[in-house]
Structure formats: C-alpha cells, structure tokens
Amino acid sequence: MSTATQMLDKMPGEGQSITLSTVLWRIVLLLAIDGFAIWFATRAFGEGFVSLGLVAVLITASINYIILARDMYPLRWMLVGLFFMLMFSVYPIVLTVLVAFTNYGDGHLLTKQQSIEQITNERYVPEGGAAYSWTGYVSPNGDYALWLQNDAGESFFALPGQPLIPASDTQGVGNLDDKGIPETIEGYTRLNAIQVATNQDIQQIQFGSEADGVQIRSAREAAQLQTRFAYDEAADKLVDQQTGAEYLPVVGRWTAADGTELTAGFRENVGLANFARFFQSSAFRGPLTRIILWNFAFAFLSVFLTFALGLAIAYIFNDPSLPGRKIIQSLLLIPYTIPSLITILIWRGLFNNQVGVINRTLTSLFGIAPAWTVDPWLAKLAILIVNLWLGYPYFMLICSGALQSIPKDLYEAATVDGANGWTRFRRITLPLLLVAVGPLLVASFTFNFNNFNLIFLFIEGGPPIAGSPTRAGHTDILISYVYNLAFAAGRGKEFGLGAAITIVIFFIVAIITLFQFRFTKMWEEVGENV
Amino acid sequence: MSNLTFQQQRYLSYAVRWLIALILIFFSIFPVLWILSSSLNPANTLASASLIPQNIGLDNYRQLFTTPETPFLTWIWNSIKISSITTVLSVTITTLAAFAFSRFRFTGRINMLKAILLIQVFPGLLAMIAIFTLMTQFESIIPMFGLDTHAGLILVYLGGAMGVNIWLMKGFFDTIPRAIDESGMVEGASHWQIFSQLILPLMQPILIVVAILTFIGTYGDFILARILLKSTDQYPLMVGLFIFTSGQFSQKWGPFAAGALLGALPIMIVYLVLQDYIVGGLTQGAVKG
Incomplete structure (x- = not known):
C-alpha cells in the first residue's frame, strides 16, 4: 500500500484545518437551506401534498446530517447531485413502484375520499x-x-x-x-x-x-x-336516498347487490393482482408472449448487427496508411451526429409504403412495393435496418479505439507460428476485443431492450396484433406496450398494470446490468479500490 | 495475386477498401442527402420529393421561419438554452461526485455506485406520471419551477445527472496518479485545492467529452420535454419538430426537412469538429471498461 493511499485512507476531512470562517459558512449555508426547506414543506403540507412535504423534510434532514457529521465528508462533494437524484429520480420511481400494487387507472383515478366526495355531491x-x-x-x-x-x-x-x-x-x-x-x-x-x-x-x-x-x-x-347518496361511515357504504339501494366498496368500485356500479371508482391496493394478470391472464398471454420474444430478439439482433458492422468497418479501415481514412471515418460517423429523433422521423418518411423513396425506387427497379408498415415481418426488418444505421457508428468508434490498443507483437508472434488472417482475427482480435467492449455490448443490449423512441416514433408499435385485449402491435416491445397501457388515447388507462410491467422490465435489465459487472474489468477495478 | 508486386497488392487493397467505403458511405449519408434535397424542393410533400429536385428554392425555409404556428428560431434558442444550462450544472455535479468516489473511502461507496447505475436503468417512462404530478405540485408552491417552465424541466434533467457519466469520470480520476494528491498534501493543500488546482486541469479531455455528450443528450431529448412543456413558445426543437408529424406527415415533409436539417446541423458540426476528442474519450472510457 503506497503512502498516498494510506493518507487517503485516513478519515476523510481529518487533517483539514477547521477555521472559524468555515464553521460560519457552514452555519449560514445550513440556515439558508433549512429556512427554504421549512417554507417549502409548510407550503406543501398546506396545499395537501403530504408525501412531497415528507420527502422534503427527509431530504433536508439528510442534508443537515451530511453537512454536520464529520464522517459524512465525502458525501458533501455530491450533495447537490444526491439532492436532485433523490427528488427528481428516486422519488418518482418509488411512487411508480407503489402504483404497481394498486388498480390506479381509468375508473380508479380518485382516492376513496375523493370518490365519496364526488358521489355525495350528486x-x-x-x-x-x-x-x-x-x-x-x-x-x-x-x-x-x-x-x-x-x-x-x-x-x-x-x-x-x-x-x-x-x-x-x-x-x-x-x-x-x-x-x-x-x-x-x-x-x-x-x-x-x-x-x-x-x-x-x-x-x-x-x-x-x-x-x-x-x-x-x-x-x-x-x-x-x-x-342523492349518503355515506355511512360506520358501515363503509353509500346509500341511494332515491331508491334505497346500498353500494359497498368492491375492489375500488361502489357496487350494489345487483351488480350495478357507480361511475366514480377509487384507487385501492390490489396486492399482486397486476403481476398475476401479467403472468397468468390468458387474454394478455398471447400478445405478451410475442412482445417479449420480439423484445429479446430485437435487442439481441440490434446489438449483434451494429457491433458486427461497426467492427467490420473498424477492422477494414484500421490502417493509417489508407489514403482518405479520416474522410471515410467522418462520413461514416454522420448517423451518430444527428439527434435520433430527427433521423427516425426521416426514415419513417423514407419507408412510407405509398410515397416513400424506398418503395418508389423498388417499384421502378423491380416492380415491387413491400408493405413495410403493414406486414409484421417487414416492419421488423425495417426497424432493424434503421437501428443498424443508428447504431453502427458507435461501435465503429469503440472498436477502432480498442483495435489500436491490442499489442502488435501478438500478431507478429501468431504470423511466425503460421496463423493466417482469419485465424489471427478469430483467436487474437476477437477475444481481446470482447474483453474490452463486452460491457458496452451489454449496455447497448439494455439500451435497446427499452428503445422506446425508435419503436414509437418510427412505427408506433404497429401493425396491430389482432384480438389483443389492449392495444398491442407486432413491433411493440415491452416499454412501448406499457406506454400504450398508460397513455394511449381511446383505451382505458391502466397505470397499475403498466407500473407492474415496468417493474418486471426493471428486474430483467437490472439482472443483466449486475451480471455485466460481475464479469468485467469495471467491476474488478471497483473491487480493487475497496 | 502472387504475380502482383507488393506495391500493386497494396493499391488493389486500397481500391477494394475504398469501394466498400463508398457503399457504406452511401448507406450512411443517403437519408441526409434526401432530407437536404427535400428541404430545397418547393413542392413540399413526401410524394413529390426526389433526390435531385426539379427546381431548387428556399420556400420551405421561408415557410419555417415565417409560420407563426412553428416559431422555429424560438425552438432552437430554447434548445440551446436548456441544453447549455443543463450541461454546465450536470458536468459540475458529476465531476464533484466522481472525485469523491475516486479519492475517498467511505462505507456504502460501492453500493452507492451500484445504486446510481440501477436507478439509471429503471425504465423511466411510467415514472413520467409521477414526475408530471410532482411538477404540478411544484407549480403551486414555486410557480417559476413548475410545469411549462424551462427551469422546471432543467431540474428534472438534473435528477438524471448522476448516472453512467459518474462511472466514466471516476475511471478517469482513477488513472490520475495519487502521487499528485500526495504532493499537494505535503504542501498543505486542502482537498478542494488539490481538486481544483492539481487534478481538474488534467481532467480537461474527459470534461469536454462528458459535456458534449450531455449537451447532445439533452438537445435530443423528446419525451420529458413533451410531457412537461405545454405552450408552443416553450418547446425545444425536438418537440417542435414532432408537431409536423401530427396529421398528414407526408404533406408537411418540406418544412419538416428544412427544420430537421437546421436542427441537426449544430450538433453535426460539433461532432465532426471535436471528433478526435469524442473518439478519444469514448474509446479510453471503453477500453478501460
């Protein structure tokens, strides 16, 4: 262990002189933060935003602890970042996770209290x-x-x-x-x-x-x-003053004995019912199985194709003596330099069935006009082509960097041993390259697994799967399917089910991500530094 | 083959590689050429577009700048403003945090790094509902950070600042020898002085890379801006361009093409000018893994 490490291993903050002015600064800062937080939390509670107020109080308490406690010194460096992460990232995620265990959605948008108020106002x-x-x-x-x-x-x-x-x-x-x-x-x-x-x-x-x-x-x-309706708090029921009918709460709906329901339902905990629907409901299973299979296939093929093309380009042009190499690289980089939203929309125009240039060209050359947006398989092919275009420059950049870092003497030694070009590529280049870019392949997989922008902007998940109980298309991946569940106009919004599927997606991606670290250098490096 | 001299073989190999390059370049720039020609074609529908337009004119650009429903200059300005502010703040946050992760040892350090990454991979789409609700609540407490404000949108972007970039930057800090810190400590410098005067200058390349990537990422964001901003004047470019796709997209192809090209141009220039920086940063980060 070097001297430097030993010094750093001391309790951080120790050995730093604490002067009167730093103490004063700290107190002024704390007073400002706490003053603002108290005002904010009071307003929040006053407006009835109980959870926001609680979160504000909790975060402020942590900030105070981090600023005052000596062993929290390292966290002071990331205080602002932690604040934003907790407030605008973690807190919404927690709320979303909680929604997964409720029936929140159309017909169940109100709290129980709000639904009683609304009904008794009638x-x-x-x-x-x-x-x-x-x-x-x-x-x-x-x-x-x-x-x-x-x-x-x-x-x-x-x-x-x-x-x-x-x-x-x-x-x-x-x-x-x-x-x-x-x-x-x-x-x-x-x-x-x-x-x-x-x-x-x-x-x-x-x-x-x-x-x-x-x-x-x-x-x-x-x-x-x-x-019209009176709420009987003791019996937890609504009584219709006009007809005398009694309505009892059944899974977020006020339901009479004969089965009639009042329009204003409410949000209620349903436990694991959303997950059960996802895994068991036969109506969902058909489309969902297809979507999941395509989701994995899409992510895998996207990574495989972009990596293969990127590597091929890097390998072919990895020769400093090639004239114009710089120009080739710049021109091939272009897809990477345009915001993907723009290029996806351009491709959407190019692949237009009737008037898109691709079909006009194919018609004039071969007399065919493939129905890109109607045929499920062609739509999938089109998506993969577009994603190949979007994704190869990244791997081209990564691979050309990685190729240069492979020691030249390895190739010389192999050539001496009589290995030809292909063998050298397969036995030396590829294994060494995969060690270096492996984590990025996995990261690319997780990115594409949730590549909502491409699927949604290019084709909106279409063409639709016939007979699906909710809106689902042949090119939908889980995340775009969830989007339709939660936001699509015209169908019932199913926030609860959507959130449950989001959690399932998160577990898939999280497992892949953790797996990635277990077997990569990045992980070892963290371990080594402990 | 064997009859060729070494020199001839070399030229043949260059020729073959250039041929492959030309095919690939055609694939890579075809959509860009297409959008360029569409934007110059006064007949502005998708059906009438062709690679070499019949007559060239700037009608689409004129339409883009003069139609009050599509305030293009405002959109570009909004995009640049939002992205710049987000980039400066985000890079500052990330750098400070990465320094702490690299140089200090504290309990929960590894778990925090892991947690940051896992939070980042949570599919945020449904959390949009919660974020929307949160911003509605902010609006009634502090209106200037509420819905339909750039400040509010930037706050939400900063919520994602602590992410993969922390790993990239921490990796870079790790490569800077601790001996530098040590020399500073011997001189009696505080952590802050070591960070700002000794280490930060060495970080310049990766700071530029992270700044560019953050800027481009924010510039290209669509879904958050679309959910949180309501009035057309507040839109950034990406949300503005999406307006063209509503209704008969193929009928508004010309102005869309002009807007897309102008919107893509600044980023393209940044990329091509700073190519070496970006490639260097990405690949070093990548090779380090």
Missing part, C-alpha cells in the same frame, strides 16, 4: 319536498336565470352557481305583474310559455349554490335538490 330532483313555481329569463349571452316563488309567498332570484337572492335584494327588478313576477329584470329578458316549453337547456341547469340547489321539475314547478 343531487337529484325529489318527487315531493319544497317546491317553487318558476319563471325563466335569459340574458343576451344566453345565460339563464329563474324567478322563484314558494308557497309562503316569498320570491327569489336564482342564478346558476350562486346562492338564491331574496326578491328585495335583487338588482334592477322592473314592474311586477299580477302574480308578483317581474316583467323585466335588468340584463335579462323574460321567457314566454312557448319559449319555455321548447327549451331543453333550462331544464338541465342547476340553479342556486351547490348546497342549496334548485332545478326545474315540471313546466310549472321547480324543486329544492336533495343529496
């Missing part, structure tokens, strides 16, 4: 109860208003969404007719009987405030609205 027009006779008015912009009179002889002016205004407080009331109804109200025109009879709109409007609503019941009568 009003209905009762058959009996307090009633008014009414007269309708309309403003020039089409806003309706009612003049209400009850049996006790009181009159009110009613606007949608505002509490009833007693007649005496109403502004701009004109002359009253013989029934006590104003002929004009400032800003409004009185509706006559025919207008009322033919007007459907006015019957749908809830007048008055939310708690004290009034709605038209018949051509003459308007009624005080009543709460």
